Amino acid sequence: AQSVTQLGSHVSVSEGALVLLRCNYSSSVPPYLFWYVQYPNQGLQLLLKYTTGATLVKGINGFEAEFKKSETSFHLTKPSAHMSDAAEYFCAVSDPQAGTALIFGKGTTLSVSS
Amino acid sequence: GAGVSQSPRYKVAKRGQDVALRCDPISGHVSLFWYQQALGQGPEFLTYFQNEAQLDKSGLPSDRFFAERPEGSVSTLKIQRTQQEDSAVYLCASSWRVGQGGEIDTQYFGPGTRLTVL
Numbered sequence: 001a002q003s004v005t006q007l008g009s010h011v012s013v014s015e016g017a018l019v020l021l022r023c024n025y026s027s028s029v030p031p032y033l034f035w036y037v038q039y040p041n042q043g044l045q046l047l048l049k050y051t052t053g054a055t056l057v058k059g060i061n062g063f064e065a066e067f068k069k070s071e072t073s074f075h076l077t078k079p080s081a082h083m084s085d086a087a088e089y090f091c092a093v094s095d096p097q098a099g100t101a102l103i104f105g106k107g108t109t110l111s112v113s114s
Numbered sequence: 115g116a117g118v119s120q121s122p123r124y125k126v127a128k129r130g131q132d133v134a135l136r137c138d139p140i141s142g143h144v145s146l147f148w149y150q151q152a153l154g155q156g157p158e159f160l161t162y163f164q165n166e167a168q169l170d171k172s173g174l175p176s177d178r179f180f181a182e183r184p185e186g187s188v189s190t191l192k193i194q195r196t197q198q199e200d201s202a203v204y205l206c207a208s209s210w211r212v213g214q215g216g217e218i219d220t221q222y223f224g225p226g227t228r229l230t231v232l
Contacts, residue, residue, distance in 0.1 A: 043205065
């Protein structure tokens with residue numbers, strides 16, 4: 001069975017600092033990988049996804065993530081945090097062969113201080 | 115264009131009451147998903163439709179949960195005899211399609227319905 005682990009339920013950074021949100025997965029087959037962001041009282045918005053091809057994926061709002069098969073990781077980074085980045089971030093995985101449900105991690109709340 | 119909409123946004127029910135949650139997917143989206151998000155947790159899959167066909171209901175926690183999409187667009191999630199453990203945010207998502215053998219389209223999420231069972 002697939003699963004997702006997000007290390008750190010809460011990450012705090014200063015404005016302008018590097019953002020690093022960690023995600024590790026377990027899967028018996030090469031998965032598809034996703035990062036979603038959730039602002040208060042809003043639905044989840046896709047930041048980026050990895051399916052096949054280039055392992056460094058660029059998303060919206062300056063975020064990017066790198067698929068590292070050997071480490072079973074898909075960490076999310078942004079070089080310089082902005083106040084508007086404060087939100088909850090979810091890593092998710094799906095099985096390409098099953099192709100339906102997303103399996104989410106428990107989420108990481110990102111706080112950005114000035 | 116319009117995104118996924120859900121109604122009501124908030125629902126308070128007394129234990130034992132039945133509730134119905136509505137999802138309007140993006141027009142033309144073939145696939146529709148329901149997820150349950152408990153407080154402090156990530157969303158968990160409940161069920162999946164392709165057009166009007168319910169292809170996967172493995173995540174429904176009990177036979178009190180029932181979902182339908184009779185005309186292949188709007189979907190309703192019904193919970194009978196609600197219990198306190200049903201309190202959660204129920205998220206609906208839609209996508210153009212889910213293919214076989216490796217294609218997957220982005221799932222677009224609605225704002226959710228927050229259900230509180232007293």
